[in-house]
Each structure stands twice: as C-alpha cells, then as structure tokens.
Amino acid sequence: MDYDDDDLDYSSHEEEEFDENKLNNDKYDLLHDTLPALKEKLKSYNDEIPEYDLKEALYYNYFEIEPTVEELKSKFKKKKITKAKENFTQPSPDDVVLNAQKQAFEGVANLKIAPPKQTKPFKKVDISKALLSPDYAKPRKSFVVIGHVDAGKSTLMGRLLYDFGIIDAKTVNKLVKEAEKAGKGSFALAWVMDQTEEERSHGVTVDICATDFETDTTKFTAIDAPGHKDFVPQMISGVSQADFALLVVDSISGEFEAGFALDGQTKEHTILAKNFGLEKICVAVNKMDKENWDEHRFDAIKSQMTEFLTSPEVDFDKSQIDFIPISGLTGNNVVKRDLSVDSFKWYVGPTLAEYIEGVEIDAGSRDSLASEPFFLSVHDVYKDKGELKVSGKVSSGVISSGETIVALPSGESLQVQSLKVSKKPVDFAISGELAQIAFKTSQISNESVDQIRIGDLITKPGSPVKTAHKLLVSLHLFNMDKPLLVGTPFVLFRNNTQVPARVSKIVEVVNGKKKKKVLHLVSRQTAIVEIALTNALPVTKFDDNKVLGRIVIRREGTTIGAGTVIDFSE
Template sequence: MNNGTKKNIDASIKESDDDDIEILEEEYKENEQLKFDIGALSLDSEAKSSKTSVSNITTPIKEPENQGAVSLHLLSNEQKTPKTNIKFSKRIDVIEEYKKRVADKLPLNLVVIGHVDAGKSTLMGHLLYLLGEVNERAMRQYERDSSKIGKSSFAYAWVLDETGEERNRGITMDIAIRKFETENRRFTLLDAPGHRDFIPNMISGASQADVSILVVDATVGEFESGFEANGQTKEHALLIRSLGVQQLVVAVNKLDTVKWSKARYDEIIEKLGAFLSQAGFKKDKIAYIPCSGLTGENIIHRSPDILNWYSGETLIQQIDKFEPPTRLLENPFRLSVADFFKGGIGNVSGVTVTGRIESGTIQTGEEIAVIPGGERGVVKALTINEESSKWAAAGDSVMLTLTELDILQLKIGSILCPPSQPVPITSHFLARIVVFDVKIPITRGFPVILHRQSLNEPANIIKLVDIINKNTGEIVKKNPRHLPKSTTATVEIKLSNRPIPLETFKDNKELGRIMLRKGGETVAAGVVVDVSFPKLLDIAYDTNSHFALYLF
C-alpha cells in the first residue's frame, strides 16, 4: 500500500465505532475456522487458493513516534499465513484433560526468596535430597567436589547452583528450576537469586510463582543485615506481594547457629510479622517454620530433643497445605517469552520459546501470533517441565517449538497469543502504583526501568494524576507535585524506546502488573489501569480498583 492508501485506512479506522471493529473480528474468526477446516482435510490446492480470497484482518503493530495509543493497520493474510500446509492434530478438550490432571495432585509454582547468604539453595537442596529427588551417588559427588575447593558446607546448594561461576562465588545468579512432589501437591521449584545485582532475574522468576518461601538467616547480625536498610529481605517480600503472591511460608533458617533459641525465633517473627502485614500479606496466609538447611532439622523430620519448644508443622507439611490460585483457563491464550533459541524439541525443527502460560490453553497444531510484530507460527511440539505433552494450560511452565516463525521477530518479553485475540501494545499508559521506601520523592519526568515479568524497558513517569487513600480508594489530592514514600497514586507512564504488549489488570492480572526500578532499587510497583491513550479517562473508584490498589 502507498502512503496515501495507508492514511485513508488509518483515518477510516479512527472514525469507525466499536461495532465496526467487532465486525472485522467476526470476519476474521470465520476465516480462521475456514482455514482450520481446510487444513484438517489436508486439501493443499484449496488451502493455497483460499489465501487470495480471505478478507484482510486487523493486527496491532508498532505505532508512530508521536502517538502512545495502540495503532491498527490492515495487513493481508498473505503476509501472515504460514507458507506450508500444517496437518492439525486431533483437537483435545484441554479443560477436561486439565481437570483429570489436577484430580490427583494440584500443581503449584513455588519461588524461594530471601537475602543473599540466607541459605536458600542449601535449604531447598537438602529438601530435594531428603525427598529422593537427588540420588545418593550424586550427593556424595557434590560433597567431595565442594570439599576440594574448601566449601564443604555448600554441597546441598550445588543441587540447585549448577554453573561453575555460581559454585565458585557461592551465590545463586539465575533462576534454578526443579520439580518435586509432596503428598497432595506437585511443585515446580524456582530458586531465585538473593544478591541485589540479580534482582531483574529474581523478578523474572517470581513472576511465574503462585506461592513462596521466604528464607531468613537467624544468625545474630545476619538477619538484621538482610532486614534493615540495603538488605533484600524486605525488597523481595514487597516484590512477590506486588506480583500477586498471597501465600507465604517464612523459613527461619540456621537456627542451629543460635543453639535453637526460642527467644531468637520469637524476635525474628515479631519483626517480620509487623512488616509483612504492612506489605499486604494476611496473617492467616503466613506460616513461620524454624529449621536448618545444613543439618536438615524440621525440613521433613524433627528431633523432639532439639526443637522441644515447637509443636507446629515441618517445612514439607506446611508447603503441602498451599492452596492453588484460580487459573484463567477460559481467558485467551497468553504466554510471556522468558527465553528463545533456534532449534526444536527432540528431532523437531523450528524455533523454541520458553515461558509460563499466564492464561488460556494451547495444544499442538494451533496457530499463534507474536506480539509485537504480528508474526505467526504453528505449535509443532511442546513440553511441560521438560516432559512431552500435546497440550498445556494456564500456570504451566512450557517449551514450545514453533514452525514458520522468523526468530528475528522474537524478543524477551514478547507475548504469544491467538491471532484472533491479540494483546494490545502501547508506549503510554495509566497505572496505579504504591511507592516504596524511596529516598527522593517521585516527581514529574522521573526516569525508571519498567519491569513486566522478563521484560524491562526504560520509561518516564510523565504525569502525577492523583494521590489515593489506599484503604478507601478515594482521591486525596489531584495533580500532586511529588509522591513521597508509602504513597498510593495514579500516574501516567511513557516508554522511552518502543511500545510493548500490555494488558490492564482487569483483563489479565498476570500481564497487568508492573515494577518500577531506578539505580538498582525498586521504587514502586503497581497495576495497569488503562492502555487506551492518548485519551485520559477519569477512573471511578470501585471494589475491583480497591483490590488492585492495595493487594495488587
């Protein structure tokens, strides 16, 4: 299309009302059904001829520099339809299959967080060993190898810290993923780094979690260094709460270093309890477990003569009580790309992407679109936690091999979705945020790094719309000059470089949460309210907004 034609089309779209757009979407759905029927019958000649007869569709693509709203352009199916004829596999009722899968044990994604050197990897490595997930031979090898470099106490940590750099430095640098089962639950374990230099990796992993274990070091001086200024205990707790995690087990680790002192245990849970309540955790959703990752005490078994003052659950008993969140199975398919590489699963060729399904379902043979860009591909193979499957659903961590997809169209943070239900893209949106313990108040033009799961992009807070009472949701002040710490506010955010796929919290809770960081510190977190800029709407208070404001 020449420039004149594009302008006319853009103008006609802007002038059309919502009903016109709905008609275009209906035409597209009918065309997709036609392609599906033809593909299922493997009628090559008819499939080829159908390309020229199918109507145009609407797909969001990158907008002009001078606009922040989502732009719609008409793109032909000739550009978007995979060039080869894919034989679709037999359709599966994924929701029914999902119900069968969870009937035995409920699946949960568990992230382990805490300050650096709190003993997270050692604790979880010992747990995996006691559950039989690590065989005796491998464990003895870890012990010998760690002793050779003078770090024998790190043997259990090496179960999860697998890279040479992590083992030499004695810290977790990236998310480690393992599987284990309890009596009633099936867990995907995400061991997050505790060092402040790797907070972006921690956010990426924590965004996939349903529940969490917060590990704190009971050693005198070590708990204080992690909990007070510049420690990661508080920041990690705030981050996971802002990411939607509501259930938390606090593992008071290394109690053996203080001779299993009940007074020390009580001191720690008193300080932590007050902070976690302020952070938005409900008291009945928090459990405190005294333990030692090195000795294994109270992980699966407890010695009565050691913890004679404690009569509660062991760590494994407590995490077995976690309740699974509601999965958005009926919503459109959404997967945020955490990583990708050229090549397929097993002997399958193509491009492989990894990530967690935030909503909806997917199965082999289905067509997906990559947003931004609108490039299409077909799911040729998939695995769930490295196990081959024909389908996957919301909450699953998956690897998808896609055919007919240009790898150059993929980026970390891209969203995979159905072509008929694309994710909006925007570079200018409205958000409600909670300001953390910032040293300098947030003002208009404040530069930040915006995090949405694995995606991070430079941005600016270009307008302070209002300050809100976090308890009632009522507007306290309009157009404030600055936002001090602990403030709940509505702000306009504009990205500096490019539009990104983003949904409102109301439409998709997982894709509607954001983090704002600056200078290596998290300054605020919040939820997306509106992506339909440049228009600015007056957002009325309602119960859903209140939930978004206070609990994310």
C-alpha cells in the same frame, strides 16, 4: 517586579541549560500556557520544528511570543509547499497508464491485511476429559525461593530434593567433594540447583533455576532465585512464575538483622513478591541449629517479620503468612523431624515438606480454561536443531500443538510444533503450568530468532492484549531517598520484562491537595499517573488480567513503587 539581592548579583552568573523537569511550578505553567500560542504563530511558517526547540526558545525569551518567533525563524527555514503549475495540469502519458491501472485494481488499496488465522490442533483432544486422567489428579504448585544472599536458599532446596528422594546420595557426595575442593563446603547442596561453573566458584546463585519434582501427593516446580542485590531483575523473573513464596531468612544473630536492614534484600524481595501478585508466603527460619533451636529467637524473628509483612508498604494478609523453623544443612524439620533434639520439642507445627504439600493455592477453575484467553510470558528462548524453543508460565487459558500463536510486541505469528511440561511431551498446556513451546525457525521472518525475546508475550490471534507506549497507572510509591519528578527516567517491570520509562504527567494525587500542576511525588504517595514507555510493551488492564496488569518501577537499583494498569494506548 521586586528583586532581591541575589537577583542583582551577576558576578558569577552563567546561563543555565534549559531543563523542563527543573522548572518551578510557575514557570512550568507559563511554558505550557504559551506553547500553544507559539505553535499557532508558526503553523504557516514551519509546523515541523521540534517541540524541545520551541520550549527552549520560549524559556530563553522569557516566555514572550514575538521574540521567540523571530529567533526560531532565524534558526529554521520556511517549510516548502509544492504547488502544481499550469503546464502540469494535464495528465502525462505515465499518469494515463497509472490511472488505468488504478481503475483496474480499484478497491485493492482499501483492503486490509487479515490477521493470522487460528489453526486446529494436530490432535483432537477433549481437554475437560483429559484433565480427569491420573496425570492431572495431583495438584500442580510452583513456588519461588527468595531471601537475602547466603541465607541458605539453594542449600535448603538441595536438602529438600535429597530427602524427598529426587536426587541420590551418590550425587550429593560428588557435589560435596567438588565443593570442598573449591573451598565451598557449606555450599555442597546448593550445587544441586546452581547450574554453571561460574556460579559454583562464586558460591552465589546469579540466575533463576527451575526444578521439577513430584511427591506422593503433589507435582512441584521449585524456582530458586538469586538473592544478591545486583540480580533483582532475575529474582523478579522467578517471582512472576510462582504461585506462592518461600522466604528464607538466616536466624543467626546479626545475619538476620543484616538481611532485614534498610538496604538488605529480605525487604525488597517480599515487597516485590506481594506486588507481583503472590498472596501467600511461608517464612523458613533457617540455620536454627546454630541458635540451638532457641524458641525465643524464633518468636522474635516471627514478631518482627509479621509486623513488616503486614505493614502498608507490603500488605500481606496475616492469615496468609506462615513460619517454620528449619535447618537446611542438617535437614531437621525440612522433610523429616529429628525428635532427639531436646531443645526443639517446643515446636508443634508442620515440617516444611508438610506445609508445601498442604498449602492451598488459587488454581482457578479448569472448567473455564477453553474460554479464557491464552497468555504465556517468555522466560527463556533458544534455538535447537532448526527449532525455536520458548518456555514460560501459562498464566491463562490453554494451548495445544498445532495451534497458531502471536508473539508480542513483534507480531510474529507461528504454529506450535510441539509442547513439553516438566520436560515431558504433552498435547496441551494449561494455566498454571510451566511449559516449553517449539516452533520451526523457518516460520520466523528472516529466520531470525531475535524476533522473540525473553519478556515477550505469547498469545493467540484475536487476543485482547495490545502493545502500548503509554500507560495510565494507579501508582503507589515506597520509601524513596528523593522525589520522583515528572520526566525522571526509571525502569518499569511487567512480569519478567523491563522497559525504560518515565512519568509524563501526574493526573491526580490520591487524598492530596488539588493543584493545577503537580510536578513530583514523594514517598508513600499514591497517584494516578501517565507513564511514557521507550519501547512497546504488551499489556492488559488490571481488571482484565491480574498478572499482566501489574507493574513495578525501579530507579538506581532500588524498587521505588508498584501499581496497576488502568488504561493504555499505542
């Protein structure tokens, strides 16, 4: 073996701590080639030695089997094997009794606990006929308002609700006075949606807020998500409840560029929206009044945003992207158009209100609702007067009061006591609706509401959804500041739930060179990987459900990749 000068210099040598993830390819291969032989050698001595200790000993013994075996025998005792002695070969009196009991109840041990049975709805309803009623004549749409912090998202939503007549001038005036008193005058309309005193005092929306409203043509749920980078997980929760995205960008020179910079939230929000299944996006170019409704400024933003939104990293279809110039503060082109503004006469498109009323979304066929599996991802859960109430978006199927559901991953089975949609009592809730489900707390194990948590999945008995600890994923990585190594921890998101995870194996790099072992992935690579989850996660294959089969991974506060679930195992 050849040595270089560095190998012969021991002046500053310190024994390195064993870390499998830091091994080079040759040592990694050698470790896993010798490990099975070591296990076989120790099988009769002690087959319960932790694998980490086996690997560590191999590493420090230069992957030589015999000295590794000797070291491990010095550290771990031989496993005791209990053998029956001759004087105990005859059954004791207790054994005789136990044997008789065993025969009396023969076969009971082979019985399996039956899964929870479905219960019938409290009220028999013909779903197909009910969907033809006036209550369901209007289409239902939900959209999430995303964008950089202070782009004017909440102010825009307040303006939209005010001009639609959902809130009155008295309410707005009250909020204006409170905002001015707190030194937050420009945030007056945002207070319509921001719920807590803390949020109002900071002037930054830190939690999602869903607001239901209805126009002459459509029923809406508007989801206002936080724009601050520290609250991206909450933003993901908002995205996972929406049908399409309304991206608000600040048109003011310098502000747009800040939101669109490498570390700005405009980019990350759009990447997340697309990778959680939103195919349609409207870019509301806000604060155009501050730019005197400059057409060239609008076109420049439109050009730059189109280039980004259609890039391989985001991959929106150009036909699914729309741009609307607005002013959330003055209200121009939100619900009404101010024709007296001469510098805005160049625009011939719709108002924002006309756009959201007219936008077409894939609502699916109502004819197949009864045969679809029911799924609801829990976005909120709380206890109220002896009831546990959970809310979230129905992503598939239908649920009725009286039916039994199963909460995953806990496996808790409960009977639905009542349902609400848009805060109104209903007999059933269907795919696409944001519903609230109430259960009796007395049904829950130990009456502990902790059995159901935000991010859990509500389904029906016999559902194809399973809880998994391992996923096989087609993973695409975005731009990263450092490679993703096998074993490196990150946070995996499925809808609004998150679990600690790591890549346990890189099966194949798509369009990459064939290697015996691949130990890391770099920016913009696509690979088939095995992902190990710290906690059980309810999941489906992407081919079975497009919503529950998508995942996003984040590391150190940054989204680094997205993928689809090919397979999973418990």
